[in-house]
Amino acid sequence: MNNQKTFKILYYVAFAVTILIYFLSSQPITIFGSGMLIPLNFILGVICLIFVLIFTIKAKKKKLNNVNILFPISYLLFLIIVSIIAVLLNSKLIIPYIHYNYYISFILINYLLLNIYSVLSISK
Amino acid sequence: MKDSIKKILFIISIFYSLVVIVLMLVNSANMVTDIELYDTDENRVKLSEYKTQLSLLKQNDCTNVVNEMIEYYEQTSYNGKVNLKEMYNKNYGKSFLSFYMEVRNKCSLTDSFTEDNKLATKFLIEMMQSEELYQRYIFQYEIKIKDNFMRNIAEPDITRIEYKINKEVELEIISMLVDMLSKGGTINE
Numbered sequence: 001m002n003n004q005k006t007f008k009i010l011y012y013v014a015f016a017v018t019i020l021i022y023f024l025s026s027q028p029i030t031i032f033g034s035g036m037l038i039p040l041n042f043i044l045g046v047i048c049l050i051f052v053l054i055f056t057i058k059a060k061k062k063k064l065n066n067v068n069i070l071f072p073i074s075y076l077l078f079l080i081i082v083s084i085i086a087v088l089l090n091s092k093l094i095i096p097y098i099h100y101n102y103y104i105s106f107i108l109i110n111y112l113l114l115n116i117y118s119v120l121s122i123s124k
Numbered sequence: 125m126k127d128s129i130k131k132i133l134f135i136i137s138i139f140y141s142l143v144v145i146v147l148m149l150v151n152s153a154n155m156v157t158d159i160e161l162y163d164t165d166e167n168r169v170k171l172s173e174y175k176t177q178l179s180l181l182k183q184n185d186c187t188n189v190v191n192e193m194i195e196y197y198e199q200t201s202y203n204g205k206v207n208l209k210e211m212y213n214k215n216y217g218k219s220f221l222s223f224y225m226e227v228r229n230k231c232s233l234t235d236s237f238t239e240d241n242k243l244a245t246k247f248l249i250e251m252m253q254s255e256e257l258y259q260r261y262i263f264q265y266e267i268k269i270k271d272n273f274m275r276n277i278a279e280p281d282i283t284r285i286e287y288k289i290n291k292e293v294e295l296e297i298i299s300m301l302v303d304m305l306s307k308g309g310t311i312n313e
Contacts (some may be wrong), residue, residue: 008238065127066127066130068130068134068135071133071134071137074137074138074141075137075141077141077147078141078144081145082144082145082148085145085148085149085152088152089155089265091154092152092155092157092209093209093210093262093264093265094208094209094212094258094261094262094264095262098262098265099265102265102266103148103265106144106267109136109140110140110141110144113133113136113137113140114137116133117130117133117134117137118134120126120129120130123128
């Protein structure tokens with residue numbers, strides 16, 4: 001399996017896991033919820049989705065140049081570790097679940113970096 | 125040019141991931157989950173006296189409400205380590221302020237009595253101090269580089285002071301109401 005194919009597979013796995021984590025973490029707004037983070041996460045999500053669409057459309061016809069499969073792997077590791085810490089923290093917190101929306105923004109920022117990298121890798 | 129931007133993005137992502145994970149772990153390790161709160165023996169003795177005084181009066185709706193407030197005081201009178209989550213779950217939405225309208229109606233408190241004794245203010249202070257006890261610990265999950273002194277010494281100290289004020293205000297309110305009832309004040313027949 002060549003580097004390009006592996007990168008694409010890992011990229012879409014990262015996309016699927018990110019979407020799953022995003023929807024699992026979206027809690028109803030509570031009085032203690034940080035209201036500002038919900039629009040921020042939504043905006044980040046939309047931007048990432050646009051990048052995914054651009055990548056999907058362009059990468060069908062063109063090759064990827066010099067892709068490093070460590071990037072999606074490191075992102076997936078980061079996502080898994082952050083999710084595990086967030087789940088373990090849940091029992092310690094006074095009000096459970098409200099921290100998920102906060103931590104998802106860190107995940108989406110890192111995911112945005114991966115998306116920019118992926119789109120830049122598409123050859124002209 | 126593109127390749128160098130891609131390398132920079134990868135390095136930034138790795139650095140960012142490490143920083144976020146380390147900060148999350150440090151934050152989690154430094155989280156305050158228990159706090160030591162002490163109500164004084166002097167307060168407990170006074171409360172016991174008010175309870176005795178109240179039991180000697182004719183029982184009615186007003187005395188029942190004051191008894192409920194005394195019961196609430198007793199339930200929130202701590203003498204050692206308290207788990208913040210358990211405290212929050214037990215007392216969420218409760219404070220003396222939740223008794224305010226009942227006290228006003230069942231004890232037929234007049235506006236002048238309420239104003240002269242600044243009753244509304246005292247109930248509000250009590251409610252705010254009750255909320256403050258755990259408010260600062262609710263958002264502990266936020267990644268902030270707080271120094272050890274703030275988290276482990278200063279903030280718990282502030283919480284203990286707020287708790288002390290909270291108990292004193294509660295006792296003052298109970299004392300005022302028992303005193304009013306003892307003088308035959310506004311008893312609801």
